[in-house]
Amino acid sequence: xxxxxxxxxxxxxxxxxxxxxxxxxxxxxxxxxxxxxxxxxxxxxxxxxxxxxxxxxxxxxxxxxxxxxxxxxxxxxxxxxxxxxxxxxxxxxxxxxxxxxxxxxxxxxxxxxxxxxxxxxxxxxxxxxxxxxxxxxxxxxxxxxxxxxxxxxxxxxxxxxxxxxxx
Amino acid sequence: xxxxxxxxxxxxxxxxxxxxxxxxxxxxxxxxxxxxxxxxxxxxxxxxxxxxxxxxxxxxxxxxxxxxxxxxxxxxxxxxxxxxxxxxxxxxxxxxxxxxxxxxxxxxxxxxxxxxxxxxxxxxxxxxxxxxxxxxxxxxxxxxxxxxxxxxxxxxxxxxxxxxxxxxxxxxxxxxxxxxxxxxxxxxxxxxxxxxxxxxxxxxxxxxxxxxxxxxxxxxxxxxxxxxxxxxxxxxxxxxxxxxxxxxxxxxxxxxxxxxxxxxxxxxxxxxxxxxxxxxxxxxxxxxxxxxxxxxxxxxxxxxxxxxxxxxxxxxxxxxxxxxxxxxxxxxxxxxxxxxxxxxxxxxxxxxxxxxxxxxxxxxxxxxxxxxxxxxxxxxxxxxxxxxxxxxxxxxxxxxxxxxxxxxxxxxxxxxxxxxxxxxxxxxxxxxxxxxxxxxxxxxxxxxxxxxxxxxxxxxxxxxxxxxxxxxxxxxxxxxxxxxxxxxxxxxxxxxxxxxxxxxxxxxxxxxxxxxxxxxxxxxxxxxxxxxxxxxxxxxxxxxxxxxxxxxxxxxxxxxxxxxxxxxxxxxxxxxxxxxxxxxxxxxxxxxxxxxxxxxxxxxxxxxxxxxxxxxxxxxxxxxxxxxxxxxxxxxxxxxxxxxxxxxxxxxxxxxxxxxxxxxxxxxxxxxxxxxxxxxxxxxxxxxxxxxxx
Numbered sequence: 001x002x003x004x005x006x007x008x009x010x011x012x013x014x015x016x017x018x019x020x021x022x023x024x025x026x027x028x029x030x031x032x033x034x035x036x037x038x039x040x041x042x043x044x045x046x047x048x049x050x051x052x053x054x055x056x057x058x059x060x061x062x063x064x065x066x067x068x069x070x071x072x073x074x075x076x077x078x079x080x081x082x083x084x085x086x087x088x089x090x091x092x093x094x095x096x097x098x099x100x101x102x103x104x105x106x107x108x109x110x111x112x113x114x115x116x117x118x119x120x121x122x123x124x125x126x127x128x129x130x131x132x133x134x135x136x137x138x139x140x141x142x143x144x145x146x147x148x149x150x151x152x153x154x155x156x157x158x159x160x161x162x163x164x165x166x167x
Numbered sequence: 168x169x170x171x172x173x174x175x176x177x178x179x180x181x182x183x184x185x186x187x188x189x190x191x192x193x194x195x196x197x198x199x200x201x202x203x204x205x206x207x208x209x210x211x212x213x214x215x216x217x218x219x220x221x222x223x224x225x226x227x228x229x230x231x232x233x234x235x236x237x238x239x240x241x242x243x244x245x246x247x248x249x250x251x252x253x254x255x256x257x258x259x260x261x262x263x264x265x266x267x268x269x270x271x272x273x274x275x276x277x278x279x280x281x282x283x284x285x286x287x288x289x290x291x292x293x294x295x296x297x298x299x300x301x302x303x304x305x306x307x308x309x310x311x312x313x314x315x316x317x318x319x320x321x322x323x324x325x326x327x328x329x330x331x332x333x334x335x336x337x338x339x340x341x342x343x344x345x346x347x348x349x350x351x352x353x354x355x356x357x358x359x360x361x362x363x364x365x366x367x368x369x370x371x372x373x374x375x376x377x378x379x380x381x382x383x384x385x386x387x388x389x390x391x392x393x394x395x396x397x398x399x400x401x402x403x404x405x406x407x408x409x410x411x412x413x414x415x416x417x418x419x420x421x422x423x424x425x426x427x428x429x430x431x432x433x434x435x436x437x438x439x440x441x442x443x444x445x446x447x448x449x450x451x452x453x454x455x456x457x458x459x460x461x462x463x464x465x466x467x468x469x470x471x472x473x474x475x476x477x478x479x480x481x482x483x484x485x486x487x488x489x490x491x492x493x494x495x496x497x498x499x500x501x502x503x504x505x506x507x508x509x510x511x512x513x514x515x516x517x518x519x520x521x522x523x524x525x526x527x528x529x530x531x532x533x534x535x536x537x538x539x540x541x542x543x544x545x546x547x548x549x550x551x552x553x554x555x556x557x558x559x560x561x562x563x564x565x566x567x568x569x570x571x572x573x574x575x576x577x578x579x580x581x582x583x584x585x586x587x588x589x590x591x592x593x594x595x596x597x598x599x600x601x602x603x604x605x606x607x608x609x610x611x612x613x614x615x616x617x618x619x620x621x622x623x624x625x626x627x628x629x630x631x632x633x634x635x636x637x638x639x640x641x642x643x644x645x646x647x648x649x650x651x652x653x654x655x656x657x658x659x660x661x662x663x664x665x666x667x668x669x670x671x672x673x674x675x676x677x678x679x680x681x682x683x684x685x686x687x688x689x690x691x692x693x694x695x696x697x698x699x700x701x702x703x704x705x706x707x708x709x710x711x712x713x714x715x716x717x718x719x720x721x722x723x724x725x726x727x728x729x730x731x732x733x734x735x736x737x738x739x740x741x742x743x744x745x746x747x748x749x750x751x752x753x754x755x756x757x758x759x760x761x762x763x764x765x766x767x768x769x770x771x772x773x774x775x776x777x778x779x780x781x782x783x784x785x786x787x788x789x790x791x792x793x794x795x796x797x798x799x800x801x802x803x804x805x806x807x808x809x810x811x812x813x814x815x816x817x818x819x820x821x822x823x824x825x826x827x828x829x830x831x832x833x834x835x836x837x838x839x840x841x842x843x844x845x846x847x848x849x850x851x852x853x854x855x856x857x858x859x860x861x
Contacts, residue, residue, distance in 0.1 A: 021278045030207075030277065035199035036192025038400070040351045041434040045791035048351055076192040085191060093186035096759045100632030101189030102352040102400025108190055139800075146798040149791060151351050151401050152632050153766025154759060155802040 005069040009034055010078025018065045024058075025049045027065035028073070036077035036105045040149070047148030050106035050113075051075045057113030059147075076105030079112060088112050091161035099152035107148045111162050114144045118166075136166045169819050172683065176644040176651045177820065180755035184656075185398065185636045194398045197355040197370040202427040205357065206235055208419045209280035210436060211270035211287050213262045216296035216784025217505045220260040220289060223270050228283040233275035236422040237287060240269065244418055247386025252475035253508045254384050256415045262291055263475045264507045265784040266439025268411055273419045273428060296505040298784045302340070302448045302469040307500040310472075313481040314515055315605075315671070321487060321553055324494030326452065329463035333454025335535040336463075341451060341523035341850045343834075344776035345786070346444040348512045349796060350631075352400020353434060354412045354441050358420035359427040363387075365417055367394045372407040373668035374627050378661045380409040385417055397659040399631040403767075404511030406631065407670040410441045438777065438789035442510025445470040447482050449523035453530075454494075459537035461492035461546045466524065472501045473508040480509070481516035485601055485831075486524045488717065491548035505784055511670065513767060514827035517602055518834075522771075525598035525835030526850065529842070538581065539597050539839070540571050540723075551717035559716035559816035562747035563599060566723035569810055570597070570745040574725040583846035591729040593740075594844025598835035600722030600746065602828035604817050605671035608707055610678055611664035612685040614647070615702040616693070621653045624685070627666035628658040628678045632763075633826055634756035635674060641752055642679040642820055646686030664704060672720075672824030675752060676817065681707040683819040716816050720823040722746035724765065724832045728840035735856030739769050739837055742805045747812045749823035757825055761807035764829020769805075770797035772834035776853050 001020045006013065009032060016031045025042070028034040028051075037060055040048030044062040051060055052074040060073075079086035088111045091097070098104040118134040126143045127134060134140065141159045150158065188194035195201075213220075225237035243257035256268050270287045274280035309319050330336055350370075357368040365387065371377040374394040382389040399406060412430055420428040432440060447470045454463040466483040483497035512518070532542035544564050550557050571577065579595055580586065586593040612626040624643040630636045640656040647654070657663055667677050685705035693701045727741035744765050751757045774795035777786040788794045807829065814821055834852060841859075842848045849858045 019276060019278045021282075022276075026277055029198075033201065035195065038192070038196075038352070039198070039431065040353070041791050043434065043790055043792065045434075046351065076190065080191070085187060089187075089190040092190045093182050096182065096755050098186075098189055098632075099634070099759055099763060100351065100399060100401040101185070101194055102196060102350075104189050105192035142800040142802070146800040149351065149796060149798060151349055151403070151767070151796060152759075153763035153770075153797070153802070153805075155766065155797075155799045156762060156805055157759065158799065 003066045005065055007068065008072040010075055020064065020066050022065045023061050024063050024065045024068055025060035028060060034075055036075045038102055038105060040103065047110060048103045048106040050109045050148065052109055052113055057110050076108050079108065086112060087165045088162065091164040095157045095161040095164065097157040097161040098154050103148060103150045107150065107158060110145060110148045115166060169815055171815055171821050172645045172819050174645060176641045177750065177752055180753055181637055181651055182755065183634060183637050184640065196352055196398050196400050197357060197368045197396060198429065198431050200357060200368040202357055202359060205427040205429045206273050206275060206423055207277040207280045208416055208428050208430040209272045209284040210268050210415065211284045211289060213265055213267045213269045213291060215262060215291050215293045216265040216298060218262045218291040218293040220262060220269055221292050222290045224288040227286040228272055231279060231283050231286065233279040234272060234283045235275065236273040238271040238419060238422060244421055246384050248384050254409065254411060254414045256411050264439065264473060264505055266507060268415060271415055271419055273423055296784050298504050298506050298779060298781050300446055300471045300502050300504065304502050307469060307502055310477060310479040310499065310501055313479040313499050315481055317481045317484050320498045322496040323553065326463045326465045326494045326496045329494035330452055330454045333462045334457055335531060336454040337527050337531045337534065338452045339527060339850055341449045341526055343447045343519040343522055343852050345446045345779060346512055346771060346775050347438050347777050347794060348403040348405035348443065349437065350401030350403055350405060353432045353437055354406065354410060355431040356412045356416040357427055357429045358416040360420050360424065364391045367413065369394055369396055369413055370399050370406055371396050372399065372402045372629050372631050372670055374659060374661045375665045376668045377409045377413060381413055381417060384414055394661045395659065396629065399629060402631045403513045404515065404670065405441045407511050407668050412440065434791065435789045438786045439507040442508060443777065444512035445480050445509040447480065447519045449482060451523050451527040453527050455531055455535055459532065459535045459542050459545050461490050463494040464490060464492045465496045467498045469500050471504050471506060471509065473506050474503045476508045478509045482520040484516045485520045487553045488551050488719065489524060489599065489601060490546040491552055495552065514602060514831050517831045521832045522834045522852065525832050526838055529596065529839040530848065540567050540576060543567055543599055554717060556717040559718045560812055560814040561721060562810055562812055563721040565810050566721055566745040566747050570723040570725050570743055574743050576725065583843055590732050592732055592844040593727065593729050594840045595725065595727050596836045596839025596843055597723060597725050598832035598839060600724055600828050600832035602672055602720050602824065602831055604676060604718035604720060604823045605673040606710060606818065607667040607673050607677045610666045610681040611704055611706045612681045613664050613702060613704040614685045614689040616697040616699055617655065618699055621655050622647055622649060623655045623657065624682060625657045625663040626678055626682060627661055627663040628674065629669040630658060631669050633669065633674060633760060634753060638675060638752040638756060639678055639682060642675065643682050643686060646683040672826040675820065675822050676824055677707060679820045679822065680818045684708050718817055720746065720748045720828050722828055722832065724836040726836040726840040728837055728844050730841060730844045730859050735859035737773055737841060737854050737856060739773065740803050742769065742803065744807045744829065746807065746809045746828060748809055748825050748828065749812050749814045749817055750821035751809055752820065752822060758807050760825050761829040762805045764827065765805050765807060765833050766797055766802055768830040768833020769802060769837065771852065772837040773853055
């Protein structure tokens with residue numbers, strides 16, 4: 001069964017017809033040609049397909065496109081503003097926080113979402129004080145970024161890049 | 168002696184030139200390439216480990232709206248060569264391992280292709296299978312040679328007699344698990360035929376090797392096949408040779424003329440179709456005298472290959488050159504099983520081999536009461552032990568000393584269980600690393616002066632995350648005597664001059680030597696002020712002194728490990744690696760590669776193991792939820808640094824290759840540290856908590 005959805009993707013309004021089984025990931029990649037979103041596992045286990053959906057990070061392989069009519073999607077390609085990359089992206093380049101780069105769009109979307117979550121005071125599994133403001137220690141960053149796998153092993157540089165922006 | 172480049176741009180740390188494209192997601196990987204109205208391929212896999220396909224009923228699949236073709240063993244086009252059984256897809260009705268491709272569906276959308284795949288009715292007459300690897304099998308055999316062309320067995324002196332006489336000995340069996348490479352980017356191929364020419368967008372570690380393989384199997388002139396692969400989402404060996412995805416996609420595209428066909432393997436399919444590291448069983452015998460000087464080093468390896476295609480991991484090879492000892496031997500024996508075809512995974516041979524050897528060395532050092540760092544220093548050979556060749560450079564001792572100093576090794580109480588912090592037992596361990604300097608012949612490069620006064624350098628090299636886009640341009644800049652910004656590098660396309668595979672840590676050595684040759688010839692011919700359009704192509708020079716020296720990189724890794732007293736949970740809290748890898752082209756990128764290798768070594772030590780269900784012949788934990796790779800929270804501060812090493816014998820850059828050495832020895836350092844923490848010696852990876860619960 002097919003249906004039409006309208007999505008705001010990186011500031012552009014896009015309409016497409018999707019199979020009801022089409023994931024948001026496949027709709028973006030194969031339907032709209034938005035290939036900044038990567039498919040690493042298709043099972044929500046690696047984080048490569050992370051985008052900001054209505055400002056919150058989600059893995060797009062675990063949600064159907066048909067359920068997101070009218071949604072606002074920000075991918076790594078749309079994170080920047082005014083012709084400049086997002087500060088997280090600049091920090092990733094400077095810190096060499098990637099090698100092959102395949103998980104990287106998901107990592108940067110996740111990092112931007114995570115920084116907002118921390119600013120909002122949302123605790124993680126390693127937060128001691130569940131009610132106070134979150135202090136982003138390296139352990140906090142590691143914990144909060146553990147949904148995004150990186151086989152090249154750039155984790156240390158990812159933490160450093162995120163801390164460059166957080167501080 | 169090689170005429171070494173004078174470093175100017177070499178040794179500087181420009182950020183990755185493709186960095187902006189990668190962080191915004193606009194770098195185009197194989198599955199991202201724009202093609203018009205593609206069709207999608209989905210593979211149907213055998214659900215038994217051995218048998219014969221008796222029928223494939225595709226009627227229900229073909230009846231589905233949007234299905235364009237179903238390929239089966241009955242109707243698939245014949246291949247020109249079936250010599251490589253791994254690539255002879257749908258060419259016979261035999262099923263040789265569980266997960267083998269037995270049908271393939273081409274459809275208008277990925278959803279329809281997948282649904283149709285489930286509707287293809289494959290009947291298989293099942294035969295008994297055998298997937299059990301054991302050192303006690305009576306059908307183990309000696310391959311003619313092992314990977315990288317190394318000898319299967321070697322022997323010097325009399326190991327048995329030396330072991331009998333030695334006051335201190337170790338005789339233990341160590342095992343490493345079945346590991347899957349698992350690059351983040353699944354193996355992806357897009358194929359398009361046009362007037363008999365084939366274009367492949369493929370995620371590969373070598374466009375020309377993939378082209379040559381595809382051309383041979385498909386029966387095409389290589390000139391009629393173009394492979395494009397500017398960015399590759401990791402490979403770690405699994406994209407070093409063409410796998411079945413390349414061939415089946417080309418065949419499928421033939422079935423739908425004019426339509427490009429896309430295939431991205433699923434993560435689950437990658438556990439049976441793109442190679443993996445064989446599990447190993449290694450008996451290590453070491454004997455030393457009272458002072459800790461080795462008298463005997465013997466390593467006997469048992470590992471698996473597939474019944475249809477031999478792959479022999481060179482696991483005992485590093486033990487042939489690490490330490491001095493008058494009596495030594497190595498053997499490799501294979502069990503040919505009904506399993507998927509094993510292949511390269513980061514540092515094949517050295518990685519599993521050095522887990523066993525460096526664990527055994529730790530055991531023997533402890534047994535004879537010599538500090539593990541000092542034990543290794545003491546057994547430093549003057550020349551390469553088996554060959555008798557001088558080393559082009561060997562700075563293992565410097566790495567051990569510098570690492571020990573930075574790690575604070577001297578403050579260590581050697582007694583196991585001597586340090587406890589709250590509920591955690593804390594220990595430290597050391598292990599050596601090594602990797603050969605490999606150089607592969609056959610590359611060519613073109614240098615051209617362009618309109619804008621820059622220099623275009625073309626070579627079909629690969630960047631699989633290694634940094635080639637940046638580091639090879641640095642090599643070119645110094646070879647031409649120009650600034651980094653004056654070089655425009657082009658790689659990743661068979662339309663460019665031929666290049667060898669990104670494998671064996673040979674990339675910069677091989678491609679760099681080629682680029683340097685082309686640049687020098689260009690300058691010799693056109694001088695300091697070439698005209699626009701001046702162009703020259705050169706091939707990699709023959710190595711004049713390749714056999715005179717033993718060429719290896721070395722390193723020393725130090726680990727701090729914490730084991731929880733109640734739960735047995737194992738955490739690595741610190742890793743330090745000091746390496747001697749020749750000249751470093753780009754410190755920023757080199758550090759990432761070394762740290763990345765060490766991180767994969769940590770992952771091997773603590774997490775990774777493909778679990779084979781012998782009843783059915785498949786890896787049951789075939790996804791990232793069950794096959795654990797290290798996540799961010801698993802990885803502590805990992806430090807990698809290197810000593811200044813000047814080696815005039817390796818290549819014009821003075822480099823040794825850094826892609827693989829980082830993973831070599833890490834798991835042993837961690838296991839040795841876990842022993843120091845707990846007194847429990849784990850000889851079977853991974854170091855899961857059950858080992859520590861008594």
